[in-house]
Amino acid sequence: MTTPVPQGKAPRRWLTRLSAISDMFAFPLRTSHYVELVNPLWTTHRMHARVVDVWDETRDARTVTLKPGSNWRLHRPGQHIRVGIPVDGRHYTRTYTISSPPERDDGCFTITVKKIDGGRLSHHIVRNLKVGDFIPVGLPQGEFYLPDASPVQPLFITAGSGITPAMSMVRSLIAQERLPDTVHIHYAPHEFDTIFGRELRRLDQEQAHYHLHEVHTRQAPEDQNHFTEAQLERLCPDWRERDCYACGPPALLAALERTWEEAGLSQRLHIERFRADFAPIPDDAVGGRVRFADSDLDVDADGETNLLRVAEDAGLNPPHGCRMGICHTCNTTLQSGCVRDLRSGDFINEPGAIVQVCVCAAAGDCELAL
Amino acid sequence: MSTKRPLPVDLTEEQIDEFGREMDAIYYETLESRGEKDRLYILRLIRTQRSMALLGRLVIYASLFLLPAWGHALAGWPSTLIVMALGVILLGLAKILENMEIAHNVLHAQWDWMKDPEIQSNTWEWDTMSPSDRWMHSHNVVHHTWTNVLDKDLDVGYGIMRVTPRQPWKPAYLLQPVYFVLLMLLFEEGVALHEQAIVDVVEGRKKHRDIRPLMKHIGRKVWGQVRKDYIMWPGLAALVALPISLVVPESPLTVFLLVAAANAVANIMRNIWAFMIIFCGHFPDGVYHFTQEQTEGESRGQWYLRQLLGSANITGGPLFHVMSGNLSHQIEHHLFPDLCSNRYPEVAPRVKALADRYGLPYNSASLWRQFGTTWLNNLRLAFPGGTTPPEPARA
Numbered sequence: 001m002t003t004p005v006p007q008g009k010a011p012r013r014w015l016t017r018l019s020a021i022s023d024m025f026a027f028p029l030r031t032s033h034y035v036e037l038v039n040p041l042w043t044t045h046r047m048h049a050r051v052v053d054v055w056d057e058t059r060d061a062r063t064v065t066l067k068p069g070s071n072w073r074l075h076r077p078g079q080h081i082r083v084g085i086p087v088d089g090r091h092y093t094r095t096y097t098i099s100s101p102p103e104r105d106d107g108c109f110t111i112t113v114k115k116i117d118g119g120r121l122s123h124h125i126v127r128n129l130k131v132g133d134f135i136p137v138g139l140p141q142g143e144f145y146l147p148d149a150s151p152v153q154p155l156f157i158t159a160g161s162g163i164t165p166a167m168s169m170v171r172s173l174i175a176q177e178r179l180p181d182t183v184h185i186h187y188a189p190h191e192f193d194t195i196f197g198r199e200l201r202r203l204d205q206e207q208a209h210y211h212l213h214e215v216h217t218r219q220a221p222e223d224q225n226h227f228t229e230a231q232l233e234r235l236c237p238d239w240r241e242r243d244c245y246a247c248g249p250p251a252l253l254a255a256l257e258r259t260w261e262e263a264g265l266s267q268r269l270h271i272e273r274f275r276a277d278f279a280p281i282p283d284d285a286v287g288g289r290v291r292f293a294d295s296d297l298d299v300d301a302d303g304e305t306n307l308l309r310v311a312e313d314a315g316l317n318p319p320h321g322c323r324m325g326i327c328h329t330c331n332t333t334l335q336s337g338c339v340r341d342l343r344s345g346d347f348i349n350e351p352g353a354i355v356q357v358c359v360c361a362a363a364g365d366c367e368l369a370l
Numbered sequence: 371m372s373t374k375r376p377l378p379v380d381l382t383e384e385q386i387d388e389f390g391r392e393m394d395a396i397y398y399e400t401l402e403s404r405g406e407k408d409r410l411y412i413l414r415l416i417r418t419q420r421s422m423a424l425l426g427r428l429v430i431y432a433s434l435f436l437l438p439a440w441g442h443a444l445a446g447w448p449s450t451l452i453v454m455a456l457g458v459i460l461l462g463l464a465k466i467l468e469n470m471e472i473a474h475n476v477l478h479a480q481w482d483w484m485k486d487p488e489i490q491s492n493t494w495e496w497d498t499m500s501p502s503d504r505w506m507h508s509h510n511v512v513h514h515t516w517t518n519v520l521d522k523d524l525d526v527g528y529g530i531m532r533v534t535p536r537q538p539w540k541p542a543y544l545l546q547p548v549y550f551v552l553l554m555l556l557f558e559e560g561v562a563l564h565e566q567a568i569v570d571v572v573e574g575r576k577k578h579r580d581i582r583p584l585m586k587h588i589g590r591k592v593w594g595q596v597r598k599d600y601i602m603w604p605g606l607a608a609l610v611a612l613p614i615s616l617v618v619p620e621s622p623l624t625v626f627l628l629v630a631a632a633n634a635v636a637n638i639m640r641n642i643w644a645f646m647i648i649f650c651g652h653f654p655d656g657v658y659h660f661t662q663e664q665t666e667g668e669s670r671g672q673w674y675l676r677q678l679l680g681s682a683n684i685t686g687g688p689l690f691h692v693m694s695g696n697l698s699h700q701i702e703h704h705l706f707p708d709l710c711s712n713r714y715p716e717v718a719p720r721v722k723a724l725a726d727r728y729g730l731p732y733n734s735a736s737l738w739r740q741f742g743t744t745w746l747n748n749l750r751l752a753f754p755g756g757t758t759p760p761e762p763a764r765a
Contacts, residue, residue, distance in 0.1 A: 024594075024597055024598060024602045025598060025602045025603060025606075026598075027594040027595065027597065027598045028495035028496065028497060028591070028594060028595075029420075029495075029497075033420065034420060034424055037417065037420055037421055037424070046487075046488065084487075086406070086409060086484070086486070088405045088406055089404060089405045089406045089407070089408050089409035089483075089484055090409075090483065090484055090485055091484055091485040091486045091487070092485075136487075317482050317485055317490065319487075
């Protein structure tokens with residue numbers, strides 16, 4: 001019940017004092033719990049958003065327009081939010097990038113979600129979410145955004161639903177009437193299966209500084225349907241002078257990282273991953289006995305399963321958010337032993353180190369403060 | 371090796387194991403089937419409960435506009451008190467729902483499976499004087515593990531009453547009919563002070579200063595409750611009454627006392643109801659008690675058996691079950707304490723049939739029979755002697 005209050009606009013002091021007094025009427029709850037009965041968007045103890053519109057971008061991707069609660073803080077284009085959705089009675093949390101620019105007059109924002117095969121939550125959002133539903137959301141987070149003032153000439157490289165942060169950035173720059181010379185290379189299966197396809201093409205025609213290159217991976221010839229340095233040279237000859245903002249599947253991002261590293265320009269490449277890119281698990285990875293010290297529980301774990309999952313399978317319910325290592329809700333302390341960070345493959349074995357249990361697995365015996 | 375007194379049943383160890391496996395099957399099958407409709411149940415219930423609480427308090431306020439001093443056509447003590455009683459009943463029912471069907475079950479981790487951050491056993495705080503973390507220890511850990519085991523389960527007589535002839539008699543028990551009534555009226559306060567540590571201080575095993583942090587912790591929660599019901603809500607009414615009293619001859623003090631009294635009645639109403647339901651769980655006729663020695667090396671089947679023999683159900687309709695927090699299904703609650711309570715009514719017939727097949731008693735009767743025998747036992751056991759239920763236990 002006493003979940004941390006989302007820190008939105010700095011609350012005024014008199015308001016804080018007033019709510020401290022009014023909370024005494026609601027003890028052990030807070031006034032906000034009763035305000036929620038009238039309108040969930042007015043609560044302060046947690047944040048909801050109301051679905052005000054849904055729109056299908058492609059056959060399996062949908063844009064959901066959300067009206068956030070009163071504690072909302074405007075996002076920077078490129079940032080993402082955590083969304084909580086109940087499916088079959090259980091509450092899940094996932095992270096989605098905001099696809100709208102912050103310059104919207106109606107106070108709403110949009111997320112654009114592609115249905116993943118076997119993805120319980122994405123399926124629910126794309127197919128079952130209705131206008132009028134309330135869903136819990138977090139505040140915008142993430143470091144993937146354009147610098148505020150310094151002029152950069154961006155090169156966006158996006159694939160599939162990785163378009164969303166770039167879309168928010170481009171829309172925002174246009175709304176502010178400060179769109180610099182921009183090149184955008186976007187990979188999508190084919191012309192009619194491109195998220196925001198019509199809008200991108202319209203911008204390409206209307207905006208003198210915006211240059212779109214679409215690569216349709218199902219239609220292009222075999223040697224041109226994926227990222228290569230030759231293709232990059234052809235579509236954007238001055239890529240070395242630009243700041244690249246990229247979002248897409250791990251294979252694309254890995255290829256980009258190689259190219260920019262070989263050119264000695266790694267600092268000009270900015271990457272947003274939709275899912276944690278796990279390092280290959282060595283064959284000699286071993287699990288071990290995991291001890292959850294606060295819960296006084298011991299379980300065996302293998303060297304591949306993340307410790308959040310291990311804890312949940314053991315009946316615990318540790319706090320967690322994104323399940324991909326970005327929100328740090330699941331941070332806990334390693335008391336002893338060794339765990340492996342599944343993304344980097346690095347071992348963490350210093351007692352007292354912070355462990356993100358959703359992206360770490362046991363590497364031998366370990367003890368966690370959970 | 372088996373010189374210890376076995377459980378009071380006619381079953382072999384193999385049969386008890388099989389009984390345990392059948393009970394497990396019911397449990398896991400029901401756990402599997404939890405889903406969206408259970409979530410909607412608890413969310414709607416919480417919404418209803420909070421609306422009732424707020425409405426109740428507003429109706430109590432509204433009744434103040436009917437005080438005789440207003441002088442309008444509807445004004446008068448009878449109309450004031452009738453409307454106020456309505457508000458009190460709403461508020462009292464809201465408190466009952468919160469304590470019994472919502473908080474008690476949330477604190478049993480029955481709803482943790484939803485992983486809803488708002489409805490979690492480790493963060494829920496309830497509308498009663500006992501801090502929920504303290505209660506979870508004495509209830510979930512001590513009482514539910516050691517159900518009806520003498521000298522282990524603090525709930526056997528709550529340390530002040532003799533509820534089974536197996537507790538040796540002492541003269542202090544002569545007063546237990548008085549304790550019974552006092553505890554009924556002050557149940558909320560009793561639960562807050564229901565701590566092994568306090569018993570230890572009274573019996574000289576611990577010093578006052580050892581339990582000071584604990585008392586502070588309980589004190590903070592008690593203060594929050596008292597401040598809400600007896601300072602803030604009456605105070606706000608009195609504050610509004612202050613300027614009005616210049617025009618309408620009604621003292622703000624009367625207004626303050628009326629609202630405080632209304633809240634007190636709502637709290638006492640909840641106390642009496644909770645006391646009745648909870649006392650019917652383990653103290654009516656036909657409930658078995660056990661010794662520590664009987665529980666040594668207890669198997670899962672034997673544990674189930676002890677829960678079945680040590681608990682009693684109350685019969686009634688769906689609304690009655692909700693208002694009793696489904697503790698009217700005390701047997702099912704003790705067998706499956708972390709199964710969400712809205713499922714107890716559907717597992718009850720299966721448990722009853724299972725008990726019947728094994729020739730075991732299933733103690734279920736009306737509220738009047740269960741509470742009546744609880745009260746009569748209380749009177750009888752105030753004096754030495756008394757009778758234990760028949761052994762071995764048979765249906």
